[in-house]
Amino acid sequence: MSHIRFRAHQRHRPGEMNKLEARYAEYLEGLRLGGDILRWQFEKITLKLAHDMRFTPDFWILYPDGHGELHDTKGFMREDAKLKLKIAVEQFPEFLFAVVTWDKRGGWQFEKF
Numbered sequence: 001m002s003h004i005r006f007r008a009h010q011r012h013r014p015g016e017m018n019k020l021e022a023r024y025a026e027y028l029e030g031l032r033l034g035g036d037i038l039r040w041q042f043e044k045i046t047l048k049l050a051h052d053m054r055f056t057p058d059f060w061i062l063y064p065d066g067h068g069e070l071h072d073t074k075g076f077m078r079e080d081a082k083l084k085l086k087i088a089v090e091q092f093p094e095f096l097f098a099v100v101t102w103d104k105r106g107g108w109q110f111e112k113f
Helices: 021-033 077-093
Strands: 037-040 048-050 053-055 059-062 068-071 098-105 107-112
Touching: 021 037, 021 059, 021 068, 021 098, 048 077, 059 107, 077 098
Parallel strands: 068 098
Antiparallel strands: 037 059, 048 053, 059 068, 098 107
C-alpha cells in the first residue's frame, strides 16, 4: 500500500519571508547598494480595506525621487489576493502597487497598478 501525501497550504507567518520574498529582498538590496532605490522594508504597511479585511503588501520601496511603491510577490495569484489588490488600488489611489513574479527565462516581471 502506497502512502499519498497531501501538502496543505502553509499559512504565512508575519515577519518571515518565503523563498520568493527572500530572493526579491536580495534583488532590492542590490538596487539599494547601487543607488537605484533609497530603502526597502518587508511587511511595513498594512492597509485596512473593510471591516476585518486587511492587505499587507510584501515590500515598501522608496525611490530617490521620493515616491514609494508597494510590491507584492506572487508565485501565483489566488482569488482572494486578486480581490484584495483590486480593492486596495481603488481605495488608495495615492499608492503605486505592483505584483512581482519570477520568470526563469526573463527574471523579475512587474505588473503595475
